Amino acid sequence: MLHPLRHRLAIAATLLASTLASPLWAAELFMVETPGCHYCIQWKEEIGPIYPKTAAGKFAPLQQIDIDDPLPDGLSFARKVVYTPTFVLVEEGLEIGRIEGYPGEDFFWGLLEMMLKAKTEFATESGT
Numbered sequence: 001m002l003h004p005l006r007h008r009l010a011i012a013a014t015l016l017a018s019t020l021a022s023p024l025w026a027a028e029l030f031m032v033e034t035p036g037c038h039y040c041i042q043w044k045e046e047i048g049p050i051y052p053k054t055a056a057g058k059f060a061p062l063q064q065i066d067i068d069d070p071l072p073d074g075l076s077f078a079r080k081v082v083y084t085p086t087f088v089l090v091e092e093g094l095e096i097g098r099i100e101g102y103p104g105e106d107f108f109w110g111l112l113e114m115m116l117k118a119k120t121e122f123a124t125e126s127g128t
Contacts, residue, residue: 089119
């Protein structure tokens with residue numbers, strides 16, 4: 001039988017190793033925006049507060065970046081972003097899909113879900 005302290009250390013080491021071995025999430029959604037963009041503001045009002053609470057938001061957490069800022073290290077888009085907002089779905093730093101513009105709340109959710117199901121393991125993991 002392990003000493004209680006050794007047992008706790010073994011559990012902690014196992015948890016740490018499993019966390020390091022697999023990312024917390026496989027996908028991220030980047031919202032590329034510009035200051036004063038009407039559709040960016042509309043998205044933030046209609047979708048922004050609830051996005052992190054949804055299955056999609058938990059599966060692909062959102063990060064917002066300015067169109068004029070350089071991309072963070074290790075991040076690569078397939079092509080230049082021209083319109084804002086543009087929502088770029090990324091796995092392992094590479095773009096795998098995008099939604100250009102904000103077509104309104106109803107269309108956004110549908111487009112996002114279709115993209116997630118087509119490009120990721122979203123359907124399997126979310127149970128949808």
